[in-house]
Amino acid sequence: MLHLQPICHDAWLKQVDEDLDQILIDHAYCERKAASTAMALINAYTEDRDLCREMKRIIEEELEHFEMVLEILDARQIEFHRLTPGPYGKSLNECIRKREPERILDRLLVASLIEARSCERFSLLAKHVSQRDPELSVFYAGLFESEARHHTTYVQLAEKYADRNLVRDRLNELSHQEAEIISAGSSLPRMHS
Template identity: 45%
Template sequence: MISTPQKSIASIRWLNAPTSWSWVEQANARPMEVLIDHAHCERKAAGSAVQMMFRYLCEPGLGEVLSPLAREELDHFEQVLALIKARGRYLEPLPSPGYGAELAKHIRKVEPLRMLDSFLVAGLIEARSHERMALLAEHSSDPDLRELYGGLLLSEARHFGLYWTLAESRWPREVVTQRLAELAIYESQALQGQLGAPNDVRMHSVGIQFET
């Protein structure tokens, strides 16, 4: 059985607001939609790392970090895809919740600020993924899903740490922390609102909890 709802869900340091219990219930009610969307998320995360690696081809130390990160994201994609196929489904197209596109709007266009924002937005997405996978690992009624999500947590935590390190190694900490705080507000705003229909639940669909 799913655990009794908590009054609050602990948030990790990067995030401005924690996920709501309603999202956990929605995700557990539609596990295949979340699982298929998770596969898309891993694929997109790999693509984002490769895109940055090629955009900043000559940036010292970047390829050495982003290339193995992209490979690990693809390994996660394959793990999720294998479970989807084992359940008689495949990587179906799903309407996007618009979360990533909304965050991308806040990446500044002028370099080197674009690089900083790209690192921090990618890190915020990884942080939210980590938080929500941890919730599913704890509260899903499906043992296979608990095992899958729980097995990915360490890697996901390392990924948002890598993006933080890339930023902090290139800008003063106060610059990084100030911009992260600004982007974290936009990230939480992108998750505000109510789910339109039960089948619209995604790994990054709306559902956050602000302190009162």
């Protein structure tokens, strides 16, 4: 369903154990960036009313999640501050082709893969912390559905711009590239490291 390639998560779960605070701060930034991505798509493709309508919904949900994560940070007395971004988003966005109509297709599919990986990470995090932090576990388990829905929305929108088989083929190509990027990891404890 999520169109992700399997990877090993041991290094990431070790980062969760070593610096959960940084993962939580980065999660807030991820939600804000997801809203920004949806807004950028509205700005770039304003004439597509269906896309704009769906992006508006995603923006609202992502900003709501951003606020929810900030509330968790506040409750835990974790200072929200700027972080050096990990390489994941930049590396994945470099896979986007430059010319239309391939560009819109890739932008939507890259967004779908980021949502899918977030969905997977939220599920892993919920299970990983369930014994020592049940409240956080419940929070992350609750985000799974909306992230999966965002992934599906982006793929469905991509199918407006290209034949379904072409979309699936390109999604598969990008999924392999995404798996290589996420498998390379990062020394920075981030949601997508």
